[in-house]
Amino acid sequence: MAAIMDNVEEIRNRVILGEFGVKNVHTTDFPGNYPGYDDTWDMEKFQKNFRIDVVHLDENSMEFDMVGIDAAIANAFRRILLAEVPTMAIEKVFMYNNTSIVQDEVLAHRLGLIPIKADPRLFEYRNTGEETSEEEGSEIDTIQMQLKIKCSINPRASKDSSDPRELYLNHMVYSRDIKWVPIGNQADVFADSSIGPVHEDILIAQLRPGQELDIIMHCVKGTGKDHAKFSPVATASYRLLPEITLLELVEGEKAKRLKCCFSRGVIDLEEIHGRKVAKVVNSRLDTCSREVLRHDDLKNLVKIGRVRDHFIFTVESTGILAPDVLVTEAVKVLMRKCQRFLSELDSTGME
Amino acid sequence: MAAEGEKKPVLEMVQADGADEGCVTFVLHEEDHTLGNSLRYMIMKSVDVNFCGYTITHPSESKINFRIQTRGGVAATEPLRRGLNELNDVCQHVLNTFQGRVNEFKEREEPPME
Numbered sequence: 014m015a016a017i018m019d020n021v022e023e024i025r026n027r028v029i030l031g032e033f034g035v036k037n038v039h040t041t042d043f044p045g046n047y048p049g050y051d052d053t054w055d056m057e058k059f060q061k062n063f064r065i066d067v068v069h070l071d072e073n074s075m076e077f078d079m080v081g082i083d084a085a086i087a088n089a090f091r092r093i094l095l096a097e098v099p100t101m102a103i104e105k106v107f108m109y110n111n112t113s114i115v116q117d118e119v120l121a122h123r124l125g126l127i128p129i130k131a132d133p134r135l136f137e138y139r140n141t142g143e144e145t146s147e148e149e150g151s152e153i154d155t156i157q158m159q160l161k162i163k164c165s166i167n168p169r170a171s172k173d174s175s176d177p178r179e180l181y182l183n184h185m186v187y188s189r190d191i192k193w194v195p196i197g198n199q200a201d202v203f204a205d206s207s208i209g210p211v212h213e214d215i216l217i218a219q220l221r222p223g224q225e226l227d228i229i230m231h232c233v234k235g236t237g238k239d240h241a242k243f244s245p246v247a248t249a250s251y252r253l254l255p256e257i258t259l260l261e262l263v264e265g266e267k268a269k270r271l272k273c274c275f276s277r278g279v280i281d282l283e284e285i286h287g288r289k290v291a292k293v294v295n296s297r298l299d300t301c302s303r304e305v306l307r308h309d310d311l312k313n314l315v316k317i318g319r320v321r322d323h324f325i326f327t328v329e330s331t332g333i334l335a336p337d338v339l340v341t342e343a344v345k346v347l348m349r350k351c352q353r354f355l356s357e358l359d360s361t362g363m364e
Numbered sequence: 365m366a367a368e369g370e371k372k373p374v375l376e377m378v379q380a381d382g383a384d385e386g387c388v389t390f391v392l393h394e395e396d397h398t399l400g401n402s403l404r405y406m407i408m409k410s411v412d413v414n415f416c417g418y419t420i421t422h423p424s425e426s427k428i429n430f431r432i433q434t435r436g437g438v439a440a441t442e443p444l445r446r447g448l449n450e451l452n453d454v455c456q457h458v459l460n461t462f463q464g465r466v467n468e469f470k471e472r473e474e475p476p477m478e
Contacts (some may be wrong), residue, residue, distance in 0.1 A: 044411045054409035054450055065461045067469040077465075079458075085405035086454060092398045337466045344459045350399045351452040354392065357375040358445055 021047060027318040028253060032306045040083055040321070074329045075336040078254070080322060087251060087324045093343040094249035096237035099138075100333050101131045101156060103230045103242075110227035113186075115218045120226075123218075124160075125242045127188050128211040128331040129232050131156055131203075134342075139233045152197030156208055156232040160191045164220035184220050189213035191230070211332035245339055247329040253319035255299040261314050263291040271315070274305035297325075377441075378429075388440035390430040396420060400428045406454075407447035412438045 023029070025047070029036040044052045062081035069076040079087060106121040113120070139154040150157070164183045177184055188210035195203070218226065237244035257279060263271050268291035272280045278298045282289040301319070306312045328336040376391040392399065400418040407416045415433040432440040 040405065043408045052409065053411050054406065056450070056453060059454065060457055063457060063461060065458075065465045067465050070466065070469055070473075077462075082454075082458070083402075083405050085401045086451070086458075089398045089402040090458075092396075097398070337462075340462060341459060344455050344462070347399070347402070348452050348455045348459075350395070351448045351455070354375055355445065355448050355452070358441060358448075361375070 023318075025050075026321050027256065028321055030301055030303065030317040030319070032312060037321075040085070068325075070337060072330075072335060073332060074327070075340075076325065076327050077340075079251075079324045079326055082322060082324070084321070084324075087326075089347055090340070090343050091249055091251055091326070093346045094246050094328060094339060095244055097346050098245045098334075098339055098342045099133045099234050099236050100243050100245045100331075101129050101133050101136060101232045101234055102240075103127065103129065103158065104139075104233040104235065105231040107229040107231075108227075109229070110225055112224045113218050113220050113226060114224075120218060120228075124191075124228070124230060125240075127191070127215055127217075128333050129156065129158075129209070130211045130333055131208045131232065132206065132334070133234050135202075136234045138235075150196070150231050150233070152199050152202075154233060155196060156199070157194040157196050158191050158209075158230040158232065159194050160186070160217075160226055160228040160230070162186055162190050162220070163225035164222050166222045181220075181222055184222075186217045186220060186226060187213065188215035188217060190217075194229075245331060245333055246336075247331050249326070249328045249339075251324040251326045253321065254323035254325060255296045255301050256318045256320055257293050257296040257299060258316045258318070259291060259293060259314060260316060263311075263314055264288045267291075267311065267314075270308065271305065271311055274302075274308065274311065276300050276302070384437070385439045385441075386434035386437060388432055390432070390440075390444060391427055392430050393427045395428050396426070400430065403430070403447050403451055406451045407432060407443050409450075410443050410446065412436065413443050416443075 024037050025042050028038060041047075042050070042052045046052065059081065064078070064080040066078040066080075067075070068078065103125045106124055108117050108121070111117055111120060115123070136156075137154045139150060162183050164181055167180055167182050170179045174180055191210055193208045199208075220226070235243040257275065265288065268282055268289050271291050272282060276299045278295050279293065280291050281294045283292050284290075299317075301317060303317070305315055305317070326340075328339060330336045330339055334342070373391075373393050375393070378389040378391060379385070379387065397420070400420075404416050404418055407413055412434050413432065414435045415431065418428050418430045420428050430444075432443055434440055434443060
């Protein structure tokens with residue numbers, strides 16, 4: 014009986030990586046599925062079991078563990094981070110002059126992908142739909158930028174030089190050449206937060222003497238589901254915590270081979286009575302490569318699984334917002350979705 | 365049931381002829397797997413619910429058909445409302461926990477100036 018209960022617990026809480034496939038992939042802890050379990054939603058139980066541990070945090074990336082939540086909700090956070098947390102990006106490009114060899118449309122695309130450091134929470138979405146104010150943006154929804162640069166011959170270059178860096182002036186156009194042109198009261202409102210490209214050394218185009226660029230750009234607020242340039246993350250992903258269990262004592266040559274089957278640091282060899290015995294020290298480091306399943310004499314000695322409700326999140330920001338701010342914004346986006354439908358239910362009186 | 369012609373609809377209710385109020389397909393506009401799957405999970409956690417599932421009608425349409433069938437004559441709006449509320453509360457708890465832990469982490473990394 015105890016064995017059956019253990020088995021049920023495993024089906025509920027672990028994803029098993031078997032030789033011929035992955036077992037227990039789906040969430041099954043719904044009411045009515047398991048006799049003897051009360052699987053109805055219990056907020057107190059959730060709050061007791063839920064845990065977040067921050068592993069790493071700097072200005073551009075973070076790693077944290079989110080434990081005790083279902084994949085459906087963890088995945089919603091991940092999806093929102095990628096596609097629904099808004100940022101500001103160049104959306105409209107007005108080209109007054111472009112005599113470089115980069116075509117207008119290619120140049121406009123390149124400009125669009127440059128991350129713009131501006132807090133999107135301080136701006137509104139620009140009205141789509143009616144194209145009444147096609148070119149006009151206001152101070153609450155638009156940031157204006159200018160790129161005006163002309164390449165010329167460097168008069169101080171030495172005669173026999175063949176290095177373009179010495180021969181020409183302004184022949185490399187970088188993102189630092191994009192200048193912010195405040196609209197309305199923006200200069201006062203954003204006085205202490207410098208608006209402009211996040212990175213100053215993104216190469217936009219190369220010019221030769223006589224070629225010039227004269228461009229005005231409008232940045233608007235948008236989300237990643239409209240265009241990837243609005244995505245606030247370089248990547249946001251999660252993986253389940255690996256769990257490696259040795260089913261039998263493994264020693265000697267087998268232990269050495271077993272150690273090599275996993276990522277470095279997962280399995281260590283311990284001296285017990287003069288014999289080398291394998292021991293799992295940190296299964297978190299494993300990539301779950303399945304290498305061990307290629308060894309016929311080893312594959313039945315270990316069980317590789319993943320903990321169903323332990324998510325190791327990695328969030329890498331593009332530098333516009335700090336990664337911890339991005340996660341809090343993502344959670345707020347999901348809450349706003351819920352509230353949107355709750356208020357709709359109340360207002361239409363669908364009872 | 366759709367909102368007035370000018371405003372975009374947010375939520376619609378579709379019922380088969382003669383079906384009771386426990387078997388309803390809700391059309392959630394401008395939504396996808398993000399809300400669909402997490403809401404489905406919350407609603408399936410309820411004992412009143414016999415079936416809950418959703419489909420994306422077509423890749424180029426941004427709406428989902430969200431089906432709820434209940435037991436024991438409960439109106440389908442009940443578990444929908446409860447699911448949305450519970451999902452909102454879950455998010456609130458995640459948000460509070462996350463902010464608390466991030467602040468702890470930041471304090472540990474750089475102790476406040478004396």
